[in-house]
Amino acid sequence: MKVPLLSAMVFWAFAILAMASAVFVAFSRNIVHAAFALLGCFFGVAGLYLFLSADFVGIIQVMVYVGGVLILFLFAVMLTGKIRNPEKSNPSRAIPGGLVTMLVTLGLFGYLAFTTPWQVLPTVPTGPTTSQIGDALLGPYILPFEVASVLLLAALLGGVLLAGGVRGRSRLTGNEQDEAPRDSGGNT
C-alpha cells in the first residue's frame, strides 16, 4: 500500500500548490505578485494533468500557459501600470451583489457535481496519449481543429490591431494624409 500513499501525496502537493496560488492571484494586493502566483497555479494544474495520465495536455499547458499566456500577462502588467505602487486594485464597493453571485454559483455547481450520477470505470488507462490525440484531431475533430486555427489567426490580428496603437491603425485602415498623395500620384 505504499504506492497509493505516494500518489496521494503527489496529488495533494499539486492541489495545494494550485489552490494556494489561485487564492494569491485572486486576493493579492500587488498585481506583480498576482501575475507570478499565476505561474504556480499553472504549474500545479499541469502537474494534476500529468497525474490524470494526460501527459500531452500537461506539456501543452506548460508551453501555452507558462510560455505564452503568462508572458502576455507580465507584459500587460508592466505596460499598464505604476507597478511601484502596490495598491493597484481595490475590492469593489458592490460586495453584497458579488457575494450573492458567488454563493449562487458555488451552490449550483456543487449541487450539480454531487448529485449527478457520474459514470465511474474501474480501469484507468495509462500510457502515452499523443498518438490517440493526433488521431482524434485529424479524425472526428478535424472541423473544430481548422476552426480553431482560423480563430487563432483572427485573435492574433485583433490583438495586433487593438494593441498596435495609432501607427498600426493608420497603416491598416489608412488615413487622409496617406491617401491624398497616393491618389494624385495614380492620376498623373
Place this chain on the structure above:
Amino acid sequence: MISYDHYLVLALALFFIGVTGVVLRRNALIILMSIELMLNAVNLAVLAAARNMGDMYGHGLALFIMTVAAAEAAVGLALVLAMFRHRRTVNVDEFRNLKG
C-alpha cells in the same frame, strides 16, 4: 486513493476562486487572470472526466479549451492596453463612457 470526487471538488474550488476574483476585484488584469483560473478549473474537470470514462476525446476538448483561452487572453490583454491608453487606468469602475 484519489477518486473522481477529489478532482471535482478541486475544480469547483478553483472555479469558485476565479468567480470571486472576477466579481470582487476591480483591476481588469486581475479579472482576466481570474478568468484564466476558471478555464483551468474547467479543463481539470474535463480531463478528470476523460480519465474516468477512458475516453481520449476529452483530451482533444481540453486542447480546444486551451486554444480559446489563449485567444481570449491575447484579445483581452490588447483591449486592456487600448483602454489603458485612453483612460490611463485599468480600474474597471472607471470605464463608464456608455453610462447615461
